[in-house]
Amino acid sequence: MWDYTDKVKEHFLHPRNVGELEGANAVGETGSLNCGDALKLYLKVNENERIIDATFMTFGCASAVASSSALTEIIKGMTLNEAAKLTNDDISDYLGGLPKAKMHCSVMGQSALKKAIADFRGVQILEKPGQIVCECFDVTDLEIIDAVKTNGLETTEDVTDYLKAGGGCGQCLERIEQVIESVKAKG
Amino acid sequence: MNVIYTDNNATTKVADEVIEEMMPYFGELYGNPSSMHTFGDQVGKKVKQARQRVADLINADPDEIVFTSCGTESDNSAIYAAINAFPERKHIITSNVEHPAIKNLFSHLAKKEGYEVTFVPVDKKGQLNTKVLYESMSENTAIISLMWANNETGVIFPIEEVAQKAREKGIVFHTDAVQATGKLDIDVKKTGVDMLSLSGHKIHAPKGIGVLYIKKGFKFTPYLIGGHQEDGRRGGTENTAFIIGLGKACELAKNNLELMNTEVKELRDYLQSQLLEKIAGTTVNGVIDNRLPNTLSIGFDAVEGESILLLLDREGICASSGSACTSGSLDPSHVLVAMEVPFKSAHGTIRFSLSHYNTKDEMDHIITAMVPIIEKLRLMSPFWKDGKMV
Incomplete structure (x- = not known):
C-alpha cells in the first residue's frame, strides 16, 4: 500500500474544486485514458491576468486526484505570471510530499497548468524540442536530461518515477540509460 | 470496523482447524522427523499423515509429494528439473498470462541461458491459443509450463488436453496449480501432468509452505541441494508445523470443494x-x-x-x-x-x-x-x- 501523507489522503477523499467551470476562459489538458491518468484544468482569469477560479476533472490514482486538487488551491488568486513559475515540487510540497513513484502526478499538474496558461494567451505550445525517447508518454531526450540534472536522478527507475518515460512498453529503457550516462559523463 | x-x-485466512493442528509442533513437539528416536518420530508420523492428505487432494501417491517453501520455489524447482533432464533441448513454452514466478523465470532463462521461449498468447476472453501452442511444440522443447487457472481472471486452461499432447510428443509438462487448488477438482492421475505446483497460503494454510508434485519415474534433480530430506529431492530440515498445517488445509479443501x-x-x-x-x-x-x-x-x-x-x-x-x-x-x-x-x-x-x-x-x-x-x-x-x- 502507498505511503501517502495525511494531506494527500485528505485531498483524495475530499477533493476541492471538482468539475467543469462555468465561464472558464482557459483550459489545459494533459494525459490520456491510455496512459492511466489524465487531468483537465479549467481556469477563470480576469482582465488583470489573475486566476479568480480554478477547477479540475481527473482520471487517475489517489495521488493524481490529490495533486489536481492541490494545484487548484495553490493557483487561485495568483497572476498568470506567478502561476507560470509553479513547479511540480510546489505541488508535492503542498501535499507534504508524494511517494517517489508517484512524482509524475505532480508533473501532470504542472503540465496542465502550462497548457491552460498558453490557452488563455492564445499561444500555441510549440512542438517539443529534442528527440522523442519514450513514445508511450511522449518524453524527449531534452526533458530527460533536464529532469536528471535538476533532480539528481541516477537510474532509469528514477526517470520513470518523475516523467513516466520508460513506464509503458519499456522499449526505451536502454535509451534512457544512455541519456543518464551521457549526463553523468558530462558531469 | x-x-x-x-x-x-x-492470500487466505488461516483456518482455525489448521492453527489448532499446527500449534503443538511449535511447542513441545519440536522433534526432528528424521531422528531415530520416538520423540522425533512422532513428528515424522504427523508429517507422513500430512503428505498423505496432500496426495489425497490431488489424487497422487504420497511419495510423489515434495514439500517446498512456497509456490515460487515449486515452480523454479520444476522448470530447472526439466531443463536439467533434457540439457540438449533449448526451447521452452509457457503462456503470456503466467504468474511472475513462471513469467520472470522464463524471461530469465531466455536472457541469461539462451533459451528460446514461446509465450503462447490468449484471446480476448483469456483463453489459451492452443493452435499456437501445438505448432510451437518440437523435439527441441524441454518443458511446457501452464497455469491451471489464472490468478487475475480465474480463466481455466485446458490442462488435461495439453498434458496429453505433451505426453504424445515426449515433452515434460508442468502446471502451476496454485490458484486452482481447492477450487477445482484436481486429479494428477487422470490429467497426466509430470509436475504440479501448489501453495499453502491460497488454501487456508499459512504463508511459507508449498508443494511440488513429481510424477513417479520422472528424472528429477533437486533445486535445493542438501540433506536426504524429501527423499533427496529437496534438502533442508522439514518445516514440520507448516507441513502439518498444510496437510490439514488440504483435508479441509477436499471437504469444501x-x-x-x-x-x-x-x-x-x-x-x-x-x-x-x-x-x-x-x-x-x-x-x-x-x-x-x-x-x-x-x-x-x-x-x-x-x-x-x-x-x-x-x-x-x-x-x-x-x-x-x-x-x-x-x-x-x-x-x-x-x-x-x-x-x-x-x-x-x-x-x-x-x-x-x-x-x-x-x-x-x-x-x-x-x-x-x-x-x-x-x-x-x-x-x-x-x-x-x-
Whole structure:
C-alpha cells in the first residue's frame, strides 16, 4: 500500500474544486485514458491576468486526484505570471510530499497548468524540442536530461518515477540509460 | 470496523482447524522427523499423515509429494528439473498470462541461458491459443509450463488436453496449480501432468509452505541441494508445523470443494450480476463459463483502480486492482494487456476473490459501497459525462 501523507489522503477523499467551470476562459489538458491518468484544468482569469477560479476533472490514482486538487488551491488568486513559475515540487510540497513513484502526478499538474496558461494567451505550445525517447508518454531526450540534472536522478527507475518515460512498453529503457550516462559523463 | 475479505487469490485466512493442528509442533513437539528416536518420530508420523492428505487432494501417491517453501520455489524447482533432464533441448513454452514466478523465470532463462521461449498468447476472453501452442511444440522443447487457472481472471486452461499432447510428443509438462487448488477438482492421475505446483497460503494454510508434485519415474534433480530430506529431492530440515498445517488445509479443501463450486460460486455470481445491473459501463473480464468459482475480475469504465481500492478500503473491503500502478508504470497488468482489454475499463479493473468464509450480507455490503464509489470517481473523471464515456 502507498505511503501517502495525511494531506494527500485528505485531498483524495475530499477533493476541492471538482468539475467543469462555468465561464472558464482557459483550459489545459494533459494525459490520456491510455496512459492511466489524465487531468483537465479549467481556469477563470480576469482582465488583470489573475486566476479568480480554478477547477479540475481527473482520471487517475489517489495521488493524481490529490495533486489536481492541490494545484487548484495553490493557483487561485495568483497572476498568470506567478502561476507560470509553479513547479511540480510546489505541488508535492503542498501535499507534504508524494511517494517517489508517484512524482509524475505532480508533473501532470504542472503540465496542465502550462497548457491552460498558453490557452488563455492564445499561444500555441510549440512542438517539443529534442528527440522523442519514450513514445508511450511522449518524453524527449531534452526533458530527460533536464529532469536528471535538476533532480539528481541516477537510474532509469528514477526517470520513470518523475516523467513516466520508460513506464509503458519499456522499449526505451536502454535509451534512457544512455541519456543518464551521457549526463553523468558530462558531469 | 469489520473487514470484508474478498482478496483470497492474494492470500487466505488461516483456518482455525489448521492453527489448532499446527500449534503443538511449535511447542513441545519440536522433534526432528528424521531422528531415530520416538520423540522425533512422532513428528515424522504427523508429517507422513500430512503428505498423505496432500496426495489425497490431488489424487497422487504420497511419495510423489515434495514439500517446498512456497509456490515460487515449486515452480523454479520444476522448470530447472526439466531443463536439467533434457540439457540438449533449448526451447521452452509457457503462456503470456503466467504468474511472475513462471513469467520472470522464463524471461530469465531466455536472457541469461539462451533459451528460446514461446509465450503462447490468449484471446480476448483469456483463453489459451492452443493452435499456437501445438505448432510451437518440437523435439527441441524441454518443458511446457501452464497455469491451471489464472490468478487475475480465474480463466481455466485446458490442462488435461495439453498434458496429453505433451505426453504424445515426449515433452515434460508442468502446471502451476496454485490458484486452482481447492477450487477445482484436481486429479494428477487422470490429467497426466509430470509436475504440479501448489501453495499453502491460497488454501487456508499459512504463508511459507508449498508443494511440488513429481510424477513417479520422472528424472528429477533437486533445486535445493542438501540433506536426504524429501527423499533427496529437496534438502533442508522439514518445516514440520507448516507441513502439518498444510496437510490439514488440504483435508479441509477436499471437504469444501463442493461448497466452493456451489455456495461460493453463487455468491460470486450474485456479486457479478448485481454490479453489472447497478453500475453502467461495467465489463467482466474473462470467459464467463470457464472460470474459477470464486473469482470476479470486473472493469469499470473511465475510473482508475487504485482510487476504487482506497475508497473500498475505507469501508473495510479488501480487493485487488488489475493494474500495477507502481513506479510510473501505469499500464494495466500483463494479463489484461495480453487479453487486449480496452484501456477504458482495464485501468478500472477490480478483482474480487471469495472464499467459503464470505457471506451474502458481505456481498450486499460490497454492492452498496461500490455504487457511490464509482459514481463519485466518475463525477471527477474527464472521460465520463451524463452516464457514459466521452
